[in-house]
Amino acid sequence: xxxxxxxxxxxxxxxxxxxxxxxxxxxxxxxxxxxxxxxxxxxxxxxxxxxxxxxxxxxxxxxxxxxxxxxxxxxxxxxxxxxxxxxxxxxxxxxxxxxxxxxxxxxxxxxxx
Amino acid sequence: xxxxxxxxxxxxxxxxxxxxxxxxxxxxxxxxxxxxxxxxxxxxxxxxxxxxxxxxxxxxxxxxxxxxxxxxxxxxxxxxxxxxxxxxxxxxxxxxxxxxxxxxxxxxxxxxxxx
Numbered sequence: 596x597x598x599x600x601x602x603x604x605x606x607x608x609x610x611x612x613x614x615x616x617x618x619x620x621x622x623x624x625x626x627x628x629x630x631x632x633x634x635x636x637x638x639x640x641x642x643x644x645x646x647x648x649x650x651x652x653x654x655x656x657x658x659x660x661x662x663x664x665x666x667x668x669x670x671x672x673x674x675x676x677x678x679x680x681x682x683x684x685x686x687x688x689x690x691x692x693x694x695x696x697x698x699x700x701x702x703x704x705x706x707x708x
Numbered sequence: 709x710x711x712x713x714x715x716x717x718x719x720x721x722x723x724x725x726x727x728x729x730x731x732x733x734x735x736x737x738x739x740x741x742x743x744x745x746x747x748x749x750x751x752x753x754x755x756x757x758x759x760x761x762x763x764x765x766x767x768x769x770x771x772x773x774x775x776x777x778x779x780x781x782x783x784x785x786x787x788x789x790x791x792x793x794x795x796x797x798x799x800x801x802x803x804x805x806x807x808x809x810x811x812x813x814x815x816x817x818x819x820x821x822x823x
Contacts, residue, residue: 629810638798638815639812639814641811641812685750685751687810689809694739694758695753696810697753698743698750698751698752699750700748700750
């Protein structure tokens, strides 16, 4: 079964610093990969997705992620953190064979002034 | 533009009581899902449905039942609530796999406390 691992349950950065959130997947066949964001007391919303068209994927709010098959990774980055980026971020993988999206355990991003 | 609507948003139950969470979507999506979110555990899939009249078990189905009698609605039932079911429950919906697989639209969550 597919599994998604997010390294670091909590990441803290200063405003203006680089944001790097790590995600690794387990499948030998690259699945579709996603990053979702959850702001406090809200549901999740899609940030960006990888569907094999391009290895560098751009999303909303200046975030991007790079798919690296050799490392089975899909790390999320943003060059300069903003206070409004404070949220919990979830990496997820979709396997078409079972119609399900498998989530990592999430990384809480704190942005310090 | 309602999207995915969950009711109720908050509920407190006593052990052994039953309740139903309702999820409604207005996007004509084929697939619907119920997840639970617990601190440090991420989101875990309880049950899902790939079409009206069909349901399937997810990762943590025990103690829950679901029904999808209408395409736009997906109900999650707890027959005999237990404290371990204290959680935040999220409903989500998506297009069929042939469309935009993995792009889920989430409701705002239902916070359930079982005493």
